[in-house]
Amino acid sequence: MANESKPPLIWLNIVLFLSTFIVAIVLVPLYGYFYGYSTAHFVWLVISFTYCGMSITAGYHRLWSHKAYEASKSLKYIYALGGAFALQNSALHWSSDHRVHHKHVDNNDKDPYSAKRGFWYSHIGWMLREYQSERYSDYRNCRDLQKDKVVTWQHKHYLPLALTMNFGVPILLGFLHGDIIGMLLIVGVLRLVLSHHTTFFINSLAHLWGSQPYTNKNTAKDNGLLAFLTFGEGYHNYHHIFENDYRNGIYWWQFDPTKWFIKAASFFKLTSKLKKAPSSKIELAKAKQTLQNTQHSLASCSGTQQALTELENEFLRLTRSVTEFYETKKHFLQISQKGMSESYERSLVAIRLAQAKCELVQQRKQWQALIQLTLTKYSVQKS
Ligand SMILES: [Zn+2]
Ligand SMILES: [Zn+2]
DSSP states (O other): OOOSSSOBBBBBHHHHHHHHHHHHIIIIIHHHHHHHOOOHHHHHHHHHHHHHHIIIIOOOOOIIITTOOOEEEHHHHHHHHHHHHHHHHOHHHHHHHHHHHHHTTEEEEEEEOEEEEEHHHHHHHHTTTTGGGGGGGGGGGTTTGGOOOHHHHHHHTTTHHHIIIIHHHHHHHHOOOTTTHHHHIHHHHHHHHHHHHHHHHHTTTTTSSSSSSSSSSSSSSBOHHHHHHHTTTBBBHHHHHHOOOOOOSSSSOOOOOHHHHHHHHHTTTEEEEEOOOHHHHHHHHHHHHHHHHHHHHHHTTTOHHHHHHHHHHHHHHHHHHHHHHHHHHHHHHHHHHHHTTOOOOHHHHHHHHHHHHHHHHHHEEEEEEEEHHHHOOOOOOOO
C-alpha cells in the first residue's frame, strides 16, 4: 500500500483550500448571476488582492525572509496584518520555511516545497500532509526575527488576526456598500483563492517554467508572465542567486511593483538600507551562464577545441573589463563623496573610468559576437 508510507493528512488545510476553491468557482459566479456585483466589489477585490500580495512579497519575503531592506514599525504592522489577511501562516513560520527552501533548494528531503517533487507537491501538496513535521516549530534559522516585536506579536496572535482580517474586512465593506454576502464572496473568498494560488505559483511554476539567465545550479526560472501575476516575484532565477537584493526584476522594463513600492517608500523614510547585488557580480553571473550554455551546445559537436579555448579566453577578457570598470567606478564615487570634486586625482580617475567604460562596451560587443558566431557555426555543423 503506497499510502501507508505517506505522512498523515492535514485536514484543516485540505478543507480550507478545497472549500474556498469550490466557493470561488461555483458560488461566486452564481451569486453574480442572480444578484450581480457592483464596481465597488471589483475595486475592493483589486485593492485587497494587492494588499495581501504585497504584504507577502515586500513583507514576508523580501523584508523578513531575506532582510533585503529595513522597514519602519508602522509599515511592518501593515505587512503583518496583510500577511494574516493572506492566510499564509505567520511571518515567522513563512520565513523559516523560505530560508530552508533557499538553503536546500531542490533537495527533496529538506526543501519544504522542492520543485523536484513535481508541480502539485511544490504548489500545494506540501501543505496537505505533515511532511517535515519534526521541524514545524523549529525557528532556529529565524533568531533575528524572534527579536522583531512585530513578528512575535503577529505570530502570537496569528489566529485572531487572520480571522479578524478575513471576516472583518469583507463584512465591514459589505456594511458600507450594502451587500455583506457579495463582499464576503468577492473580497473574502475569491481574493483569498487568487492570493493563495498566485503566491503558490512562485514555489511551483517559477521553478518549472521560464529561462535561466543567471544560473542553472537550481530549478529557479525567470518568467515575465509570472512576475505580472506575483507582483514581480517571477524573476526567480535572479532571486535565487542574489537573494538579498531588494529587487527581483533588475531592469527598468521588468515588471516588479514590489521593488517600485520598496523604493518609493524609501522616499518617505518608511524603508531604508535597500540592498542591491553588485552590478559586476550580476553581469559576470550572466556571462558565466552564457558560457556554460554555449559549451553545452558544443558538447555534441566535433572539432570544437579551438572554439572552446577562444570562448574561455574571451570570457576572461570580459571578466577583466567588468572588474576594471566597476572598481574604477567605485573609486571615482569614493573620491567624489570625499568632496574632492576639483582635485587632480579625481580628474585622472575620471579619465580612467571613461576609458574603462569604452573598453567594457567594446568587450561586451565582442563577447556577444563570439557567442553568436560560435553557435551559428556549430549549429550548421549539427544540421
Ligand atoms: Zn524558490
Ligand atoms: Zn526568496
